[in-house]
Amino acid sequence: MKKKTSEKTAYLITIGDELLIGQVIDRNSAWLADKLTNLGIKIKKIISVQDKQNEIINALNEGLENADLIITTGGLGPTIDDITKKTFAKFLGVNMVFNADFFKKVKEYVAKRGHKIDDMLFNYSHFPEGVVFLKNRVGSAPGMMFNKNEKIIISLPGVPPEMKSIFSEEVIPILEKKSNGYYILKKTILTAGEIEAALAEKLKDIVASFPDNMSIAYLPNLGRVRLRIMAKGTNKNLLEKQLNEYINKIKEKIGEYIFGYDDETLEEVLGKILKNKKFFLATAESCTGGMIAHKITSVSGSSEYYKGTVVAYSNEIKEKLLAVKHETLEKYGAVSEQTVKEMVTGVLQTMNCDVAIATSGIAGPTGGTTDKPVGTIWLAAGSKDKIITKILHLGDNRLKNIETSTVYAIDLLRKFLQ
Amino acid sequence: MKKKTSEKTAYLITIGDELLIGQVIDRNSAWLADKLTNLGIKIKKIISVQDKQNEIINALNEGLENADLIITTGGLGPTIDDITKKTFAKFLGVNMVFNADFFKKVKEYVAKRGHKIDDMLFNYSHFPEGVVFLKNRVGSAPGMMFNKNEKIIISLPGVPPEMKSIFSEEVIPILEKKSNGYYILKKTILTAGEIEAALAEKLKDIVASFPDNMSIAYLPNLGRVRLRIMAKGTNKNLLEKQLNEYINKIKEKIGEYIFGYDDETLEEVLGKILKNKKFFLATAESCTGGMIAHKITSVSGSSEYYKGTVVAYSNEIKEKLLAVKHETLEKYGAVSEQTVKEMVTGVLQTMNCDVAIATSGIAGPTGGTTDKPVGTIWLAAGSKDKIITKILHLGDNRLKNIETSTVYAIDLLRKFLQ
Numbered sequence: 001m002k003k004k005t006s007e008k009t010a011y012l013i014t015i016g017d018e019l020l021i022g023q024v025i026d027r028n029s030a031w032l033a034d035k036l037t038n039l040g041i042k043i044k045k046i047i048s049v050q051d052k053q054n055e056i057i058n059a060l061n062e063g064l065e066n067a068d069l070i071i072t073t074g075g076l077g078p079t080i081d082d083i084t085k086k087t088f089a090k091f092l093g094v095n096m097v098f099n100a101d102f103f104k105k106v107k108e109y110v111a112k113r114g115h116k117i118d119d120m121l122f123n124y125s126h127f128p129e130g131v132v133f134l135k136n137r138v139g140s141a142p143g144m145m146f147n148k149n150e151k152i153i154i155s156l157p158g159v160p161p162e163m164k165s166i167f168s169e170e171v172i173p174i175l176e177k178k179s180n181g182y183y184i185l186k187k188t189i190l191t192a193g194e195i196e197a198a199l200a201e202k203l204k205d206i207v208a209s210f211p212d213n214m215s216i217a218y219l220p221n222l223g224r225v226r227l228r229i230m231a232k233g234t235n236k237n238l239l240e241k242q243l244n245e246y247i248n249k250i251k252e253k254i255g256e257y258i259f260g261y262d263d264e265t266l267e268e269v270l271g272k273i274l275k276n277k278k279f280f281l282a283t284a285e286s287c288t289g290g291m292i293a294h295k296i297t298s299v300s301g302s303s304e305y306y307k308g309t310v311v312a313y314s315n316e317i318k319e320k321l322l323a324v325k326h327e328t329l330e331k332y333g334a335v336s337e338q339t340v341k342e343m344v345t346g347v348l349q350t351m352n353c354d355v356a357i358a359t360s361g362i363a364g365p366t367g368g369t370t371d372k373p374v375g376t377i378w379l380a381a382g383s384k385d386k387i388i389t390k391i392l393h394l395g396d397n398r399l400k401n402i403e404t405s406t407v408y409a410i411d412l413l414r415k416f417l418q
Numbered sequence: 419m420k421k422k423t424s425e426k427t428a429y430l431i432t433i434g435d436e437l438l439i440g441q442v443i444d445r446n447s448a449w450l451a452d453k454l455t456n457l458g459i460k461i462k463k464i465i466s467v468q469d470k471q472n473e474i475i476n477a478l479n480e481g482l483e484n485a486d487l488i489i490t491t492g493g494l495g496p497t498i499d500d501i502t503k504k505t506f507a508k509f510l511g512v513n514m515v516f517n518a519d520f521f522k523k524v525k526e527y528v529a530k531r532g533h534k535i536d537d538m539l540f541n542y543s544h545f546p547e548g549v550v551f552l553k554n555r556v557g558s559a560p561g562m563m564f565n566k567n568e569k570i571i572i573s574l575p576g577v578p579p580e581m582k583s584i585f586s587e588e589v590i591p592i593l594e595k596k597s598n599g600y601y602i603l604k605k606t607i608l609t610a611g612e613i614e615a616a617l618a619e620k621l622k623d624i625v626a627s628f629p630d631n632m633s634i635a636y637l638p639n640l641g642r643v644r645l646r647i648m649a650k651g652t653n654k655n656l657l658e659k660q661l662n663e664y665i666n667k668i669k670e671k672i673g674e675y676i677f678g679y680d681d682e683t684l685e686e687v688l689g690k691i692l693k694n695k696k697f698f699l700a701t702a703e704s705c706t707g708g709m710i711a712h713k714i715t716s717v718s719g720s721s722e723y724y725k726g727t728v729v730a731y732s733n734e735i736k737e738k739l740l741a742v743k744h745e746t747l748e749k750y751g752a753v754s755e756q757t758v759k760e761m762v763t764g765v766l767q768t769m770n771c772d773v774a775i776a777t778s779g780i781a782g783p784t785g786g787t788t789d790k791p792v793g794t795i796w797l798a799a800g801s802k803d804k805i806i807t808k809i810l811h812l813g814d815n816r817l818k819n820i821e822t823s824t825v826y827a828i829d830l831l832r833k834f835l836q
Contacts, residue, residue, distance in 0.1 A: 018637055020461040021604065022452025023646060027443050029466070034440025043438040045473070048447070048464035051635075055463070077614060077636070110615065112811060120615055138815045159638065161818050219441060289720075290703075290711025293729045297707025300783055300816050308735045311711045311726040317769060321728070321739065351735060365718055398718055 007182055010036055011063030012046045015056060015074035015084055016158060019048040028073045028163055035167060039175050040184040041069065051075060056087045060153070068151055069175075074158030076141040084155060085144075089128035092146055096126040106140050134170040138162045143170060152178075182232075185239045187247055189227040191257040192266060192411040196220040199227070199254060206249050214242065222400060223407030224266070259414060266410050267295045273417050274305040274355075281413075282351035283309040284322050284343040286334065287361035287377055291406040307351045312343075322346035335360050335372050337389050340380035344387050357381045357413050359405055364396040377405045381413035388416055425460045425600050425650070429481030433474060433492035433502055434576060437466045446491045446581055453585065457593055458600045459487065469493060474505045478571070486569055487593075492576030494559040502573060503562075507546035510564055514544040524558050552588040556580045561588060570596075600650075603657045605665060607645040609675040610684055610829040614638040617645070617672060624667050631657075632664065640818060641825030642684070677832055684828050685713045685720075691835050692723040692773075699831075700769035701727040702740050702761040704752065705779035705795055709824040725769045730761075740764035753778050753790050755807050758798035762805050775799045775831050777823055782814040795823045799831035806834050 012032055018024040029046045036043060044067050049055040056072075063070040075084030089096050103125035110121065127133075127144065134143030136157065143166040144155040154171060156163045191199065196218045200207075207216050213233050219226040229247060231239045251258060260269045274281055283292050293309035296302055310321045315334055318324040323346035324339055332338045343358035361377025368374035375394035380387050390412055394401045430450055436442040447464045454461060462485050467473040474490075481488040493502030507514050521543035528539065545562065552561030554575065561584040562573040572589060574581045609617060614636045618625075625634050631651050637644040647665060649657045669676060678687045692699055701710050711727035714720055728739045733752055736742040741764035742757055750756045761776035779795025786792035793812035798805050808830055812819045 017635055018646065019448070020451055020464065021455040021602075021646075021648075022448045022450070022461075023606070023644075024637070025443065025445050025448040026464075030437070030440045030443040032440070033438055037439045043440075044468070046438065046444075046466035050462070077638070110613075120619060138813060138818060161640075161815060165815070217441060285708075285711075289715025290708035290727055290729070293703075293708025293727075294712050294820075297729070297731065297781075298817055298820065302707075303731050306731050308729040308731040308739075309708055310728055310739070311708070311715070313715065313721050313724050313726040317726045321726075321768065350739070363715075399716060402712075402716065 007040060007042045007184075008069065008178075009042050009044045009067040010069040010071060011059075011067045012043060013056070013059045013063060013070060013072040014046070014048045014158070015051060015072055016048075017051050019074075020050055028158065028160060031160070031164065032071060032073070032167065035172070036071075036175075037184065038186050039172070040182055041175070051083055053083060053087045053090065056084070057091050060091050064149060064151055064153075070151070070153045071171075072153075072155045073163055076144075076155065076157045085127060088144070088146065088153075088155060092128055092130070092148060094129040097129045098122075099125050099127055102127070102142075109140055134166050136162055136166050137169065138165045142166075145174070182234055183236050183239055185231045185236070185243055187229050187243055188262050189229065189247065189250060189258055190224065190260045190262075190264060190266075191227065191254065192224045192259050192407055193415075194225070194254070194257045196225050199225055199257070202254055203227075203250060206246065206253065210246065211242070213239075214246065223404040223411075256415075259411060265295075265299075266407060266414070267299050270410055270414050270417075271296070271299045271302055271305060273414065277354075277417065279305065279354040279417075280307055280352075281305055282307050282347045282353040282356045284347035284356060284358040285309055285311045286313065286318070286343075286359055287363045288359045288402055288406050288409065289313070289363075291402050292357060292359065292409055295406060295410065307353055310347060310350070318343065321350060323349065333372070335362060335376060335378055337378055337380075337391070340378045340389060341387050344380045344382055345384070348384055355381070355383050355413060355417070357409050359409050361392070361401070361405060363398045363401045363405075365398055368396075375401055377401065379405065379409045379412050381409065381416045386416075388412065425458065425602070426487060426596075427460050427462050427485040428454055428487040428489060429477075429485045430461060430464045431474070431477045431481065431488060431490040432464070432466045432576070433469060433490055434466075435469050437492075438468055446576065446578060449578070449582065450489060450491070450585065453590070454489075454593075455602055455604070457590070458602050459593070460602070469501055471501060471505045471508065474502070475509050478509050482567060482569055482571075488569070488571045489589075490571075490573045491581055494562075494573065494575045503545060506562070506564065506571075506573060510546055510548070510566060512547040515547050516540075517543050517545055520545075520560075527558055552584050554580055554584050555587065556583045560584075563592070599652050601652065601654050601657055602648060602650050603654075603661055604646060604648045605661055606680050607647065607665065607668060607676055608642065608678045608680075608682060608684075609645065609672065610642045610677050610825055611833075612643070612672070612675045614643050617643055617675070620672055621645075621668060624664065624671060628664065629660070632660065641822040641829075674833070677829065683717075684825060684832070685717050688828055688832050688835075689714070689717045689720055689723060691832065695772075695835065697723065697772040697835075698725055698770075699723055700725050700765045700771040700774045702765035702774060702776040703727055703729045704731065704736070704761075704777055705781045706777045706820055706824050706827065707731070707781075709820050710775060710777065710827055713824060713828060725771055728765060728768070736761065739768060741767065751790070753780055753794060753796055755796055755798075755809070758796045758807060759805050762798045762800055763802070766802055773799070773801050773831060773835070775827050777827050779810070779819070779823060781816045781819045781823075783816055786814075793819055795819065797823065797827045797830050799827065799834045804834075806830065 075082045132145040139162040141157045146153045214231045217228045312318040324342040340358045344356045358380045364374035374396045377392040380389045550563040557580040559575045564571045632649045635646045649661045730736040742760045758776045762774045776798045782792035792814045795810040798807045
C-alpha cells in the first residue's frame, strides 16, 4: 500500500494547578493551536494537568501513542512547584545533569538585579540528559526539545511572552523543516470598520463558489474582523494560485475595509503610511485614555513618526493643553463633534505635527445621559486643512468600548491618508 | 475500614473543533474550575476534544474511571457539527427519543424570530433516553444530566452566558446537596516590584512550616507575582483560621511588596488610595507610551482622581509641555534620573495635580548605547515636595519592557503614598 501523505498531528499539554482551579485561563493553547494549524499540523487534543508527576507522564504517554508531536507549556520556573524538568527526565528514563554554563549565566542575570539565591539556582540549572535547548530571548528558562520513539517532544515555559518568543523563533523553523508534503495554506485578510454579518453577506456568492478544499472563517474582535481563508492539499504551487485568485476576488468586493494581511497590525500599517509620507502624528485622547498612544508606540521605531499624546481626562486640560474653546465645551459638551475637531486642531499646533487623531466619549459603565448614552463616542482624524469625524454607538462595557474606539480611531486616520 | 471523607473529583471536557484550531480560547473551563473549586471539588483534568464521536467517548470513559463528576461543554446546538447528544446516547447505550414538548417550544421560539427550519428542529428535539433536563434561561439548548456507574455526567452548551446560567441556577444546587463537607479555601496575595525567586527565598522558612493540608504556588507575570495559598480539609472555621495565620506571617515578611489580594488590580488599589487622600494624579510618559494612562483609565470612575497624561515621545515635547530644561536633556540625556524628576515637576504644574508619575527609557529592541543599553528605564513618582526614583534594567522585548515598567511605575507611586 502506498504511504498516504497526510497531516501531522499534535497533542498540547498545559501543566499547572492554577489552570485546574480556574485561576488562569489557558490562552497559550489557543495561540499554539493557531500557529500549528498554520504549519499544517492538526491538534488532536489539548490536556490541562496538575503539577503532579504521574498525571504529566500519563498525558505524555497518551500523546506519544496518538500524535507525531507533543508540546507542553508550564512548570519550568525555579521554585519547587515547577516539576516539569524532573518529570521529563523520569518519562525519558534519563538523569538530571548540572549545566555549568546555564548556572553561570542565570547567576549573572539574577545578580544584576541585586539578588543572591544560589541554592535555588543550582537546582534550577539541572536539565534532563540529552536535552536540546531552545533559546529564550525574553526570560531565563530555556525551552527544551527531546526525541522519543522518533517523535518530537517540546517543553516551553508557561509565561506567554516567553512561550511565544521561543515558539516563533526556535520551534517554527524546526517544524517547517520536518513538513511531509501535505500543506494547509492560510491567508488572513484583516478588516476594520464593518461587522461580521455584513461582510459575510457581501461575500456570500464568492464563498459559495469556493472549491471543496477551501474554506473561510470569520473571526470578529472588537472593531476588527479577520477572514481566514484556508486551502488544503499536496500541490503547494496550485494551492498558492488558488488562494491568490480568491483573495483577489474578495479584495475587489470589500477592499475598502481591508487594512492588511496575516500578522500585520493596524498600528503597523498606519506607521508605514506615515513613514512613507514623512508625516508626524500626534494624538489627543479623552475616553480612550492613552490606549491609542499605547498601540502606536507598541510598534518599534514609532518615534520616527509619532510625537506623543495628550490624554485630557478633564475639561480643564482640554482647554489648557489642547486649546479647545471654553464656549465649545459649554455649548456642545466634551463629547461632541465640535470638541473632537478642536482637539485635532489643538494638538496639531501644540505638538507641531502634520496629522492627528482625537477621541471623546462615554466609556462607561456609568456617566451616560438620555442624549448621550454610555457608548457614545466621537472620533476625529485629519490635518490642518481637513478633518473627518465619526460617531460610534457602542455598549456599556468600559474596556470593550476603549478598545473598539481605539481601533476605529486609528482606522479613521488610515482611511484619511488613503 | 472507616470511609474517608475526601475531595470529590471532576473532569472537564470541552468539545469543539474551534478550540483545536485556536479559533476560540477555552474560557469556559477556567470559569467552571473556579466555581467547582469553591464547592470543594477538585478538577483532575481538563480535556479539549474535536467534534468526533470516538474522541468524545474516549474522554468520557477516562473521566468515568478517574473522577466522580464529568462536565462537558459544547456541541449542543442545532447544526450538523453538534454531535454531543448522539454521542451521549451511544456512550450511555440508550436510544435517542423525540421530545414533543421541546419541539413545540423551540418552534415557537424560532418562529418569533422569523425563521422556519422545521427539519433541523425535528432532529434538534431528540434527546438520549433517561436525560434529566437542566433549564436554560438564556438560550434554547437545555443542559442535560445523566447517571452512569453512580457518577454524575453533565452536558452544558458552549455559549458562555448559557453555560454560566445553567451551571449557576441548576447545577450548583444539585452539587451542593451532594457535597460531603470537604472544603478548599484559597487566598491570593498580590505582589509587585520583586521577582519570584527572591520572594520564594524570603518565604522559604514559612513555607517549610506549612502543615500538610496547605500549599503555595507562585504565579509570576511581568513585574507582578501572585502567591496563591490553599488550605484543604473538613473543618471550615479551622481552615479559615489556619489560612489567616499563615497569611499574616507572610505579610510580616514581605509586606512592602504586597499591594492587594485576590482579584484586585494595582491600578484599582492606587485609585482607592488617591480617592481616600483626595489627590489628583497626572502622568508624564516617554517609553511607556500611554500604557500607564491606559491602565489607570481602565478603572471605572478614574476621572475622579486622574487628570491625564502627556506622552512625550520627542525631546521637543518634553521641553514644551513638561518644562524639562534643555540643559538637562543635553547634559544627562532623555533617559536619566534628572529628566524623569523634571518630568514629574513639569506635569504636576501643567496639569495642576498633587502627585505624578514619570517614565523615560529605552523600550527597545533598538536604540541602546553602551552606557544605556536597551531595557534601561528610569521611573519617578512624587509630589512637589518630594520625588522618589527607580532604575530598571530589563531585557530587549519592547512590549514586555513597556508592561513591566508600567507595573513598577504605578507601584512606585503606591509605595510613595504609603
